[in-house]
Amino acid sequence: MIEQLAYLSLHTSPLIQPGGGDAGGMNVYIDEMARSMADRGINVDVFTRKTHPDQPDVVIVNEHYRVIHITAGPLYDLPIAQLTDHVFDFAESVCEWAQSTKTRYDIVHSHYWLSGWAGLMVKRILGIPLANSFHTLARVKDATRRPDEPPSALVRIAAEHDVIAGSDCVISSTQAEYDDLLLHYGADPTRLCTSPPGVDHDLFQPADQLAARQSLAIAPGIPVVLFVGRIQALKGVDVALDAFEKVQAGLPEAQMLIVGGPSGPGGIEEVAALRGSVEARGLKDAVRFYDPVPHRELAVFYQAADVLVVPSRSESFGLVAAEAQACGTPVVAARVGGLQYVVSNRQSGLLIDGWESADYADALTRILGDPAYRNRLARGAIMFSEQFSWATTTNRLLELYAGITS
Numbered sequence: 001m002i003e004q005l006a007y008l009s010l011h012t013s014p015l016i017q018p019g020g021g022d023a024g025g026m027n028v029y030i031d032e033m034a035r036s037m038a039d040r041g042i043n044v045d046v047f048t049r050k051t052h053p054d055q056p057d058v059v060i061v062n063e064h065y066r067v068i069h070i071t072a073g074p075l076y077d078l079p080i081a082q083l084t085d086h087v088f089d090f091a092e093s094v095c096e097w098a099q100s101t102k103t104r105y106d107i108v109h110s111h112y113w114l115s116g117w118a119g120l121m122v123k124r125i126l127g128i129p130l131a132n133s134f135h136t137l138a139r140v141k142d143a144t145r146r147p148d149e150p151p152s153a154l155v156r157i158a159a160e161h162d163v164i165a166g167s168d169c170v171i172s173s174t175q176a177e178y179d180d181l182l183l184h185y186g187a188d189p190t191r192l193c194t195s196p197p198g199v200d201h202d203l204f205q206p207a208d209q210l211a212a213r214q215s216l217a218i219a220p221g222i223p224v225v226l227f228v229g230r231i232q233a234l235k236g237v238d239v240a241l242d243a244f245e246k247v248q249a250g251l252p253e254a255q256m257l258i259v260g261g262p263s264g265p266g267g268i269e270e271v272a273a274l275r276g277s278v279e280a281r282g283l284k285d286a287v288r289f290y291d292p293v294p295h296r297e298l299a300v301f302y303q304a305a306d307v308l309v310v311p312s313r314s315e316s317f318g319l320v321a322a323e324a325q326a327c328g329t330p331v332v333a334a335r336v337g338g339l340q341y342v343v344s345n346r347q348s349g350l351l352i353d354g355w356e357s358a359d360y361a362d363a364l365t366r367i368l369g370d371p372a373y374r375n376r377l378a379r380g381a382i383m384f385s386e387q388f389s390w391a392t393t394t395n396r397l398l399e400l401y402a403g404i405t406s
Helices: 025-039 080-100 112-126 138-144 154-166 175-185 209-215 237-250 267-280 295-304 319-326 357-368 371-385 390-405
Strands: 004-008 043-049 058-062 065-070 107-111 130-133 169-172 192-194 224-228 255-259 287-290 307-310 331-334 349-352
Touching: 004 025, 004 080, 004 112, 025 043, 025 058, 025 065, 025 107, 025 319, 025 390, 043 080, 065 080, 080 112, 107 112, 107 390, 112 130, 112 154, 130 154, 130 390, 138 154, 138 175, 154 175, 169 175, 169 390, 175 192, 209 295, 224 237, 224 295, 224 319, 237 255, 237 267, 237 307, 237 357, 255 295, 295 319, 307 319, 307 357, 319 331, 319 371, 331 357, 349 357, 357 371
Parallel strands: 004 043, 004 107, 043 065, 107 130, 130 169, 169 192, 224 255, 224 307, 255 287, 307 331, 331 349
Antiparallel strands: 058 065
């Protein structure tokens, strides 16, 4: 029986607001899973790197869920590329914590390749099984990266191979990620498992669109396209903006909402270029930028929009697409990775091959210009999203944990 879990999230904390920097869907996933496990009386300690001297060593989220800040490297934010120098210190400190507090963890579950690398050491030192969720994979990202983006660091690819080989269970979000692990990494299929993330349906649910728009000061009746995500090349916001410009040529009253902040190397430049492009195209009055908002506040954006656009170049799952659909908002998404499982083509939205902005514009215009079609997709989105729940994810993870601890 699982009683005590150690989650490793070296490079980002579940307490950080998603939408900018290195915080995204993975942060939501870890927090939701820790809370869900805690609701079942399972103790969860999430270990993350301390990035400020004022951060407490331990944050008690609730009776069974704690976030533990580990000193590993300088007490300020570092780019992911510089965190490789501190993986050993992080892993060693996690083990020292467990030993000094006499905490016996049943399993260590690491998230992302850096934490997986640390997880290998924790597994060996504490003598406990290791499960790992990558959330993104370097070789998969490189296969579809924007041409002006540099390839992934070789140290990351090497570490991913080591983590795959040394984990007792590698947890993929969808069948697409499962297949990628086989194709690009030669993973042992006997140690691959699949467990999709979930959606909080109490929060993300259909609501009155007029009320949602009033709260955002958006006029009723106008077509609204929404983009939610970190501003980086991977997320394809440049494609979304190109597509919106084409949409607006036929629907001049249309507006676009962009919710997110800069992320990763070049993120600040990416935001600056995006804002400059909006100005140059004469779209300043049609495109609204919003800084990242608390996860709970995303619901009103989904509810206010007519369609969500997700032209990502790589997604292991695509949490925003699942959440939007739960709110009854159709999704136009790239047919890549987990998005092809999260979005049901022509039932809950439309899937697009490649990243030609004209193809996204055609799909967006079809939905925005035909209310009956949009309503049909909205109903399908609600129905399709029902398969994703945190309770189902928790059940599946507990099943996987039991399989590697028995």
